Amino acid sequence: MARSIRFCLRWALFMGIFMFAAGCDAPLGVADRPPASYQVDETRILLGSSLALGGHAGYLGTQTLHGALAYLHHVNERGGVHGRRIELIAYDDGYDPPRCVANTQKLIIEDRVFALFCYVGTPTTVKIVPLVEKARIPLVGMFTGAYALREPVNRYLFNVRASYYQETAAAVKHLVGDLGIRRIAVFYQYDAYGFDGLKGTELALRAYGLTPVARGSYIRGTLDVEEGLARIKESAAEAVVMIGTYEPCARFVREARADEFNPLFYNVSFVGADELARRLGPDGDGVIVSQVVPPPESVEMQALLPGVAEYVRCLARFFPEDKPNFVSLEGYINARVLVEGLERAGRDVDRESFIDAVETIRDWDIGIANTISFSPTDHQALEEVYFTRIEDESFHLISDWQVAGSANPPSVKRHSAEE
Known part of the structure; x- marks a missing residue:
């Protein structure tokens, strides 16, 4: 009996070490929970x-x-x-x-x-x-x-x-199609988030026969943007697609402007737009951020x-x-x-x-202009992407991309879409 118990303990220890060494994300015991062992009671x-x-x-x-x-x-x-x-x-x-x-x-x-x-x-x-x-x-x-x-x-x-693929595809369409920008760089967080946004941008550019003119990155949790900024500045990029969070992205923009490098800066929605604008202050004017919900601060939008x-x-x-x-x-x-x-x-x-x-929710209107739908083969509710531009530390919907682009003069000459 004692030998059997010792064997079981050794086997449990071995399996625990094996699972840890294998990098398993799902700890032992989760799948063994009875399906009803969760908190739904009368109240x-x-x-x-x-x-x-x-x-x-x-x-x-x-x-x-x-x-x-x-x-x-x-x-x-x-x-x-x-x-x-x-x-x-x-x-x-x-x-x-x-x-x-x-x-x-x-x-x-x-x-x-x-x-x-x-x-x-x-x-x-x-x-x-x-x-x-x-x-x-x-x-x-x-x-x-x-x-x-x-x-x-x-x-x-x-x-x-x-999705980020939808955000970056819509952004590239406006940058290339509406503004004639062809020299586009990507600044991204070096992890799964940044890689996803980078790939989405690359796929979108490929549709126009383009690739990023430079790629710069930073490590999640740091503000080490200098190397990425230097690489992107050297490329003479006309626009920078930014896949990061508010603090490093704000530092990137501030340091770029201080160095007289002024491409069009575009951020995906995960950046945390309001906090980005707060940290940028006057340096934020002209920065573009895509959004996946309508601007809630707008009195007109609320009405x-x-x-x-x-x-x-x-x-x-x-x-x-x-x-x-x-x-x-x-x-x-x-x-x-x-x-x-x-x-x-x-x-x-x-x-x-x-x-x-x-999965039965279809065309459900919650008063945000876009209805919500799911199905067994589609688990994403919303598809809309909005574009906003920072002006005086607040956000304004972009209705005219020519105006949005010309209001943020680049550091290099832009090309026509036909070039």
């Missing part, structure tokens, strides 16, 4: 999130969380969903993939959450996909446009926003779109210290999708019936 539904609540991406995580909670608090004040309150456990991962994996393991195994919700970032989110699949737990609303989370369609992953106006009211009610911004509006929309799925699933909800319910 509440428990959700879990891992996202950056501090550090160099803390603004993104905090605002995503606040936007989502604004709507969840609103729903709870009105009695919840089918008589149940929605509660959310949020852990700080600091935009660090290993911490995100550990947090997710805890949420699934110890906290026994019903679903995962509002994760932030490509390098963190892609690492927990094996956990999601093993636990067969839905993950709704990720603040990332990564292609790997969209193709092939994963039954347990629900994207709300447009035109009832869904945006409702978001502004909820945010003021529950987080009065926050200004309306693109990031928290996205979190708010994520929460609306999640609640709609729970409503459609009914009182006897489980994870699989919830997934089936979300």
Whole structure:
């Protein structure tokens, strides 16, 4: 008997070491959980999130969380969903993939959450996909446009926003087609997020017979932009596609302008537009940022779109210290999708019936000008990409690209689209 116990202990130790050495993202025990071992009782539904609540991406995580909670608090004040309150456990991962994996393991195994919700970032989110699949737990609303989370369609992953491929394709179309810019460089974060945006840009440029004239990068969590900036400046780029977060991208633009290098700077939505503008100050004028939701600060947009106006009211009610911004509006929309799925699933909800319910959402109008749709073969709700330009530290929708381009004089002569 003792020999048998010792053998079992040695075997367990060996398997633990083997799994660790293999770099397995899904810890032992997750898949062994009974399917019903999660928190849905008579009074509440428990959700879990891992996202950056501090550090160099803390603004993104905090605002995503606040936007989502604004709507969840609103729903709870009105009695919840089918008589149940929605509660959310949020852990700080600091935009660090290993911490995100550990947090997710805890949420699934110890906290026994019903679903995962509002994760932030490509390098963190892609690492927990094996956990999601093993636990067969839905993950709704990720603040990332990564292609790997969209193709092939994963039954347990629900994207709300447009992808980075869509953002960069639309940007390149305007840069090349409307402005005649052909010398385009890419500045990117050296990880899964940056690689995804870089590939999307390369694919978009290829359609015009072009490739990036230079590629510069920085390491996630650092502000080491000088080498990448030097390489891009040397290329005489007319425009720079930027795939990064607000702090290093702001430093890149400030140092470029100080060095009298003034191409057209374009950032994808994950940069955290409002925080980018705040950090750039006067140096931000002319910087372009793509968005995947309408501009919520615009009084005209609030009057035109009832869904945006409702978001502004909820945010003021529950987080009065926050200004309306693109990031928290996205979190708010994520929460609306999640609640709609729970409503459609009914009182006897489980994870699989919830997934089936979300997949029935078709052309659902939430008052943001673009309807929301899912299906078993399409787990991305929105397709629209907006373009905004920073002027006096605020954002303005671009309606005329010729005006947007001419208002930001480049450091080199632009070419016509026919050249």
